[in-house]
Amino acid sequence: MSGRVYLDHNASTQVHPEVVAAMLPYFGERFGNPSSVHGFGREAREGVEVAREQIAHFLRMSTDEVVFTSGGTESDNLAIKGVAAARGAGHIITSQIEHHAVLRTCQFLEGQGFAVTYLPVDGDGLVNPDDIRRALRPDTVLITVMHANSEVGTIQPVDAIGAIARERGIPFHVDGVQTFGKVPIDLDGFGIDLLSFSSHKVYGPKGVAGLYIRKGTKMVSVQHGGEHERRRRAGTENVPGIVGFGKAVAVRAREMEAEAVRLTALRNRFWDGISARVPDVRLNGHPTRRLPGTLNLCFRHVESESIVLGLDLKGVAVSAGSACTSGNVEPSYVLVAMGVPLDWAMGSVRATLGRENTDADIDYVLEVLPPLVERIRSLSPAAVS
């Protein structure tokens, strides 16, 4: 335990040292523009294409099915707007707990005349595939459902949803930003036509992500300019970022399986320890169908931000489920959609574990968190009277 414990890996991760090493030459002598014909350009191009192969190999797809973008948000925008614009009009099915990159893109399209169905989730955060079936319309042009939610980690039955989409010939987009490199993704088996996946959640650099586009998926580009990425995404490639992304994925291929087992055990030990030591605490998200390192807790009678601040002062980084802006606290829309009562939802705290976390980290948190909750509760009139 180095004095600081980072438990916010769903927000971002530390770049793997091997990734940093792989990127460095591309800030230096291999600085060329991959579109250039000369040697400098060819060196940069080679870096980009090696990364493309690393990622294609990992997801078992062909290299011409991946487009590099600037982040998960851009990948989601490109997928949804790209498919929608190719059709011009129609109906889109999504869920109420998608990332804002999906929700707000769908809302934008509503303003452009598209119809959107936002499906509810159950108490564990699961979308019911039967709801998808019931929501289908003759003019449905896209189904977009996330693989796992970043706040609670619940893993959706994308295989069942994909089967429905395939049966009806409707493109199926999956926001896989939180699952990519953490749990297996079977593009063919799940029936996925478009997959958003990002680098900085899996120990790669920020500012780079990918979109898988299954061959034959009808879509148009949303960013216009040069001929980059087979005319699907204009703009000079982020070469060092892409090289780092490829390396990060190669490392994931090596580490993912064992890490998932280790983090699941660590996360469960965290929950067992907290629930044994702290009264009035609940676990949000599916008990088992959940991201390996994700633990979302609600402490009744405390406000999340006071826990986040208290832990921060002890060197522990977690995130708050509710966000306060100018005295307006919005309880997490994900927890609200899951039906978590408001007095619990206000006290939600998310801890997300990653490759650097150790047993000693969890021991330390189990030592400092219970007295912190007790102290804050002792100040609260709600808990006392």
Add this chain to the structure above:
Amino acid sequence: MNYSETLIDHFRNPRNAGMMRDPDGVGEDTFEGCGDLARFYLRVVDGRVADVRFQTYGCGPTIAASSAGTELASGRSVSDLLTLSERDVAAAVDGLPAERLHAAEVVAGALRAAARDYVARRNGGRGMEASRHV
């Protein structure tokens, strides 16, 4: 979010936390937007606050401002307390970020309510004063 050292100190080591038996005045304030709630209990001797306690549900800044609020109220005359401003409370924690000014509002509002409650009780009334920010 950047908080002052004074604020952090009050959050870590809150002064005068807890409830008070048979207080001379009680007041609370809630901030509708976020559900933050501060409650203050006063013991008054010769028109001055002789003892003060707080109970607060809220974010770190609201807890810290409550603690600092008890220090502001201590020894102060009730008539002074009736006009305590948000600015006084914010200054007592060496300032608040713009997005957390509600902490000072809810604390100042609750302390003023407690002072009003003391005055009302002395004039024969009974019961806690409460105000609300919406």
